Amino acid sequence: MADLFADELPHDSRADAPRDDAPLADRLRPRVLGEVIGQDHLTGPEGAIGRMVAAGRLSSMILWGPPGTGKTSIARLLADAVGMRFISVSAVFSGVADLKKAFAEADKAAQAGQRTLLFVDEIHRFNRAQQDGFLPFVERGTVTLVGATTENPSFELNAALLSRAQVLILERLDHEALGNLLDRAEELEGPLPLTPEAREALVASADGDGRFLLNQAETLYNAQIPEPLDPAGLGKFLQRRVAVYDKDREGHYNLISALHKSLRGSDPQAALYYLARMLVAGEEPLYVLRRLVRFASEDIGLADPQALVQCLAAKDAYDFLGSPEGELAVVQACLYCATAPKSNAAYKAQKAAWRSAKETGSLMPPQNILNAPTKLMKDIGYGAGYAYDHDAAGGFSGADYWPEQMEPQSYYSPVERGFEREIAKRIDYWNKLRAERGD
Template sequence: MPDLFPTALPPAMPDQPVRAAAPLADRLRPRHLGEVIGQEHLTGPDGAIGRMVAAGRLSSMVLWGPPGTGKTSIARLLAQAVGMRYHAVSAVFSGVADLKKAFAEADVAAKAGQRTLLFVDEIHRFNRAQQDGFLPFVEAGTVTLVGATTENPSFELNAALLSRAQVLILHRLDAEALEKLLARAEELEGKPLPLTPEARAALVASADGDGRFLLNQAETLWSVNLAEPLDPAGLGKFIQRRVAVYDKDREGHYNLISALHKALRGSDPQAALYYMARMLTAGEEPLYVLRRLVRFASEDIGLADPQALVQCLAARDAYEFLGSPEGELAVVQACLYCATAPKSNAAYKAHKAAWKSARETGSLMPPANILNAPTKLMKDIGYGAGYAYDHDADDGFSGADYWPEGMAPQTYYRPVERGFEREVLKRLDWWDKKRRERQEP
């Protein structure tokens, strides 16, 4: 049975020589799966990878996780752990010819009794047709496919490919895991990082879960031979904070806008501001956020506070007038107004119900008494006859039936007992009462 945690460390992979001049992150790559940090839920004895290695047989898989979490290392070490031939390609640099060559070499190796683990980095960058090209070789067992991606496989990979591979999720490295990485780096370098404890904590936080970024920063600190340890202020001047992972057309974008919307709906202005700040500091267009706030004002607030929509539209005008960064305060104001406003989705539900009813009832004519009669013919056939003009009633309400003949009156809009809709509900109840009274014989 393969050992995930050998006591004697194996040598580096033949195709991955450790060079003294290599970057620190390269020199510190794990030499067996037991050295992989932060992914014990997969590599541990009860994890999916741990169980496969213990059985000595791998299935095809997609490793999905943020940058710097060990996807490439895990793939390389998986091949080593089960004695498979390792071949790596990158979807960024490889094309169809490279894949054909890889499959041909794997086929030759298979005939010689050697199984091949084909590692495809950034697999989501292959188009749908290229992804389909993997299927016959995976099904035939020519290769065991291990793909790596930072994007949600549900959106980026073919359903046919996903059905033949397990999706294994790698976690963003937490502070404890990043500290372990730094400790290993210090052991390898034979000296501590030139940082105060507070600056060390700031360095870990600046990595945003990316182990590779953290090691690159540590290497920079060692390279300059600082005379005194840096405090947080000195560290801030010396190195740059990692830019948050955020692609405007990919999952990170949709995750954050969803989180913003849910926090607004849950009346948590603090969390709503946090998620909005995450988006804007990562480069999201403020006008996109404003469009979502305008939508929220109608979908989740509606007439519970009619001013919410006004506030959001005013924020859009203010932002377009002022630009960034001054105009962003108006976006903040709109966000806070929406988060703290009374909530109602009655208008949203009414919209859905009314549209559904309209589709189902087709072309039913309104009752003739509420139709205009601009011609003599239309008057002769009864258009407008018997129309009750509401302003002629003492209370400004006729109580007439406005529904098409053959269609019972419907109730689409049901106000809630919150905010201004409480007043709307009182009006509707009063009108319903009057309508019943006037319909009674």
């Protein structure tokens, strides 16, 4: 069963049966891996954990997943399943002295032929030097490390530590798994004081967090409600779980990436959903507007020049109105960008031009297009022979503006979409005139 649930045990202590007055989540803690809910891809016979247990040998691992998905329970049950000694530390409450003590205990146990599973909760909270301290003990087998983290290990854990451990990803509990969890609670405590519709609303309110769901259920049991609550009554009695969203963590970058790619894929409905996810979770609207302004240049460009204007106007509107009224302008800009014709021609042209500028160094432009503010500069040829385009036929001279040591380049290639289709026609026309006048 997905737990999530148990409190930190003392060092070298197994998960004994909980007290009768223990929290509901603790009393429903799984006793064997087969009772873990929602992580069959890991704990099942074909899963990485299932295979290791069947072989009787564990590798060091990092359990990565959202809160309330079973990381702590799985670690405890792993030790039981293969007959290992279990030590648990928390990176929030433990320091170097605690780790040294744990390693010393593991060394003594190893000398007596007893293997140790060291569970480190919130392992990402240890700094880089502390993480390096695990390496020699993991390498020589003093401990089998099982770390738990809600943060992306790629960003939060040392590469050296990651190279010595498997990263196993736990999934947020889906609707069915959360429903099964409530079924177990009702088997133990009796029916919840909820209508069927309210029960569904309670499951939805947990947002994939099993521990939160059981804590909510326990609150309902303790309240001794005389009549079943409907969804409206439940909403007044309990609060929804606040969406997990740390502005400087991976969830933030996942959502902005999803918004950007939905916009690029011209899906206004999905783009609006991810925009709502960010703003409802408390993201600063001006941050989202900055990303929309960037998108307007990077992925729309001159296919619809008004996209950039719309985004900047939305920024001004939000500055003027504030929240919540100004957020409608953010929505308008988002929908405009999602439904605009797309082109990354300007983005590609920038990258190509920047690369060319770095490669060619300090080449002088041709003298005919240089200003000549002094007599000396005029005498040595600056500006001589410059063709003033407004005086040329059709307002186009077809002159060569490139440094003499450099062949003309083509950085910008308009696409056949939106306004860039017209730009492409103009460039083709000018290229034709340039070729004719060069003959």
